[in-house]
Amino acid sequence: YTGRSGSELFSQKLKQIKVKDYQSIPVVVDENVSVYDAICTMFLEDVGTLFVVNGKSDLAGVLSRKDLLRASLGKQDLNEVPVHIIMTRMPNITMCEKDDLLIEAAQKLIEKQIDALPVVKKSEEGYEVIGRITKTNMTRVLVELARDER
Numbered sequence: 001y002t003g004r005s006g007s008e009l010f011s012q013k014l015k016q017i018k019v020k021d022y023q024s025i026p027v028v029v030d031e032n033v034s035v036y037d038a039i040c041t042m043f044l045e046d047v048g049t050l051f052v053v054n055g056k057s058d059l060a061g062v063l064s065r066k067d068l069l070r071a072s073l074g075k076q077d078l079n080e081v082p083v084h085i086i087m088t089r090m091p092n093i094t095m096c097e098k099d100d101l102l103i104e105a106a107q108k109l110i111e112k113q114i115d116a117l118p119v120v121k122k123s124e125e126g127y128e129v130i131g132r133i134t135k136t137n138m139t140r141v142l143v144e145l146a147r148d149e150r
């Protein structure tokens, strides 16, 4: 018996898990689509966060459920307002990369009090969005690690 406690084994296992092992497919919209269309996309794709890209397919911003709700409270015609007006924009986007530790991504979600991170890959002029990490991915890890212990 090595004398390692259960929690030591658990944290050792956790520190081997990378973002790429659990990332989901990102749902992206162009920065010029309307708030109305973004709301439709959020429902149709069944996600809570949309990533916004510019004409070069680089990350431009993030849209959460509350961003879209807030925009819907005003008197504007939602078909006329492009999402780049209301999104949280670069460079204020918290991101991660596929080879980052998943636990580091989890720390970012907690620290920034957000639901999702884009998984990005540096491109010539910006960041290409290649994945999505959400609190749901984190919950899946928890369930799978608990299953391993039995």
Ligand code: ADP
Pocket (backbone or CB within 6 Å): 048, 049, 062, 063, 064, 065, 066, 067, 087, 088, 092, 093, 094, 095, 113, 114, 115, 116, 117, 118
């Ligand atoms: P909700 O608004 O549905 O509670 P979040 O907590 O994820 O969802 O979003 C809170 C705010 O933080 C929103 O204004 C959103 O645009 C912004 N936000 C969400 N994800 C990120 C991110 N990865 N980087 C920077 N800002 C983000």
